[in-house]
């Protein structure tokens with residue numbers, strides 16, 4: 001905990017919108033809670049979310065945790081699991097880093113059987129595995145014998161920083177990793193269980209400096225003999241030819257019932273094949289921008305377990321361009337690529353092409369139950385050598401896999417952070433199903449995004465619903481995962497891990513969107529709908545008929561027509577505020593739209609006439625408000641900030657800008673008996689007491705007086721800069737908190753005010769004449 005509080009929320013300013021929620025807000029509204037271990041920092045490296053037992057298992061540096069998940073409980077158990085005696089010292093002897101390398105970093109946590117988990121750690125560069133007793137559902141057992149460990153070679157990498165993917169199925173562990181001390185032996189392994197260990201041959205054709213991201217068992221059909229294990233990884237693309245060092249993303253697979261060959265490929269995969277995953281956008285000159293680097297994969301499982309949707313984040317990073325994309329792949333398209341032609345290269349001087357010769361039978365990459373029973377094959381050991389030789393020389397498919405609709409669902413370019421992790425939740429809404437993406441970044445935030453297709457067009461519109469700063473500091477997020485708790489309320493949560501700890505985050509907080517139907521509607525959050533009195537969780541097929549929601553169009557005019565749309569109580573969120581600026585200096589009128597999709601416009605009101613603010617080099621509209629780079633006297637007026645979104649206009653701010661003559665502030669600072677310009681006078685209150693800063697010192701000041709004076713104080717500070725703060729405080733103290741002085745000042749103020757008023761009248765008279773520009777004259781003449 002001490003570690004986390006070392007930095008604070010101010011570390012990163014909110015970027016764009018109201019729906020950027022800081023860590024402190026998430027915690028204080030119970031939207032999130034953070035577990036950071038029993039000793040401050042967790043150094044999290046592995047996680048397993050056990051939906052059956054409602055438990056979250058965590059692995060870190062020399063440590064394992066079990067958290068009991070539930071609406072009320074947050075009980076945690078800890079196991080200390082250091083390297084075996086002597087191994088830490090050996091590791092340090094080889095020149096490795098004691099803190100970041102020579103410890104037991106837990107990399108693998110998989111369910112093993114009904115009572116035990118399998119855990120593997122790097123063991124100070126001597127990988128080891130152990131079984132952890134976790135008990136049955138409902139009990140909170142968490143024990144292991146730290147001396148009863150097995151060799152973990154081939155199960156986790158030696159180096160805690162090396163990429164790694166694994167999946168456990170049918171008592172066997174499938175891993176993609178580098179399995180040696182030097183990190184050079186890239187391999188896909190199968191170990192444990194009854195059958196002999198399987199691996200890929202050491203051959204760059206099969207795996208060329210791979211970086212493994214994910215591994216999943218996905219069945220082909222109901223026959224377990226057809227099960228296949230898919231690996232998602234990037235590697236150097238041999239077929240890219242002259243483009244030396246090109247990286248491609250692959251989906252590779254092996255058959256679960258592969259046992260290797262008899263004479264060739266003994267204990268080596270005979271069914272490994274791979275295809276390229278393409279994620280690209282069309283460029284302006286017919287040259288596609290390819291996102292080649294895979295960052296994360298999420299399998300959105302559906303009722304049909306054979307056909308999950310594969311969501312993947314990609315990046316492309318060059319000197320000129322940093323971009324990220326999310327592409328979605330259908331299993332049917334992946335299978336089709338694996339059933340298509342093999343990639344082939346006749347010799348060193350030939351081009352890559354589709355293999356057009358005869359493919360031996362049974363076709364490499366396929367082992368079906370049907371083949372084994374009717375084809376007269378007992379197992380892959382009975383396959384003819386020709387099949388095994390072909391498999392060995394043709395691991396790559398010719399056709400790549402394109403994403404659904406042949407384009408990304410989301411693209412982000414040149415953003416000041418990196419997209420790293422993805423979890424997707426399919427949500428039922430009033431007007432259909434939506435895939436809500438939760439995307440983790442390298443600065444500790446989660447973006448909650450939906451991608452909408454407008455009509456039949458291929459165009460997608462991405463709507464950022466929320467941006468959550470889950471951790472106070474800018475931690476790279478290690479994982480996010482979603483979970484439905486099996487309790488009565490079926491509460492959903494997101495689990496977000498960073499080196500500092502793990503956070504449980506609720507997927508939505510509808511009431512945050514506001515107190516009006518229109519605001520709820522504009523939020524376009526599929527989780528939320530207007531129920532007649534508040535913005536609340538949308539439950540499909542619920543008895544409540546009165547539900548207003550419009551994700552696709554976010555059109556409150558249609559949805560909320562009878563819902564007090566124009567009710568001033570709800571929608572006029574305006575705060576009338578005074579803002580002071582100094583002549584010839586810059587000033588800023590803040591107005592941040594409530595949603596990132598809204599556009600903002602500014603009106604200025606002078607003498608009951610409203611007109612649009614003319615923008616130019618001097619007066620600029622920014623994401624955060626209106627910037628006057630140099631303030632003129634004639635800029636004075638009431639500035640009204642409107643936001644417009646889907647035809648719905650809202651007034652966000654009404655700011656009265658007063659321009660002080662340049663000398664006023666100097667006088668305030670310099671002359672202790674100087675007066676106060678009329679410009680400081682609060683027009684609404686009309687008296688000085690109300691906004692005197694020291695009314696907060698004097699007893700009996702009402703809270704509204706205090707807040708008024710505070711906002712006045714803030715304006716002044718803004719004007720003169722915080723470095724002069726002690727001066728101002730000193731000044732105010734003497735100026736207003738001393739009754740004698742106050743009486744004395746009052747008369748002086750009056751004189752000063754009269755003088756200012758005179759000067760002002762003179763000025764406004766002359767500027768009125770000056771301001772009659774040719775345009776005004778044209779207007780008068782009826783143009």
Ligand SMILES: *[C@@H]1O[C@H](CO)[C@@H](O)[C@H](O)[C@H]1NC(C)=O
Nearest residue numbers: 026027028029030031071072
């Ligand atoms: C958060 O939870 C605590 C403990 O359950 C409760 O006392 C508090 O009122 C909750 N806060 C909010 C804003 O719901």
Ligand SMILES: *[C@@H]1O[C@H](CO)[C@@H](O)[C@H](O)[C@H]1NC(C)=O
Nearest residue numbers: 112113114115116117131132
């Ligand atoms: C699970 O595996 C562990 C380790 O091999 C073993 O001790 C335990 O008896 C097994 N439990 C069950 C229910 O099979």
Ligand SMILES: *[C@@H]1O[C@H](CO)[C@@H](O)[C@H](O)[C@H]1NC(C)=O
Nearest residue numbers: 532533562563564567569570
């Ligand atoms: C609309 O607002 C008024 C005043 O706030 C309230 O009395 C009325 O009940 C509201 N109507 C609906 C339909 O909510």
Ligand SMILES: *[C@@H]1O[C@H](CO)[C@@H](O)[C@H](O)[C@H]1NC(C)=O
Nearest residue numbers: 582584585662665666719720
């Ligand atoms: C106005 O701007 C100038 C230059 O930026 C600065 O030196 C001066 O202090 C400012 N005056 C006031 C009253 O803020």
Ligand SMILES: *[C@@H]1O[C@H](CO)[C@@H](O)[C@H](O)[C@H]1NC(C)=O
Nearest residue numbers: 582583584585660661662663
């Ligand atoms: C502001 O600038 C204008 C033009 O440079 C100058 O005439 C005027 O005196 C300045 N006003 C103040 C208060 O400095």
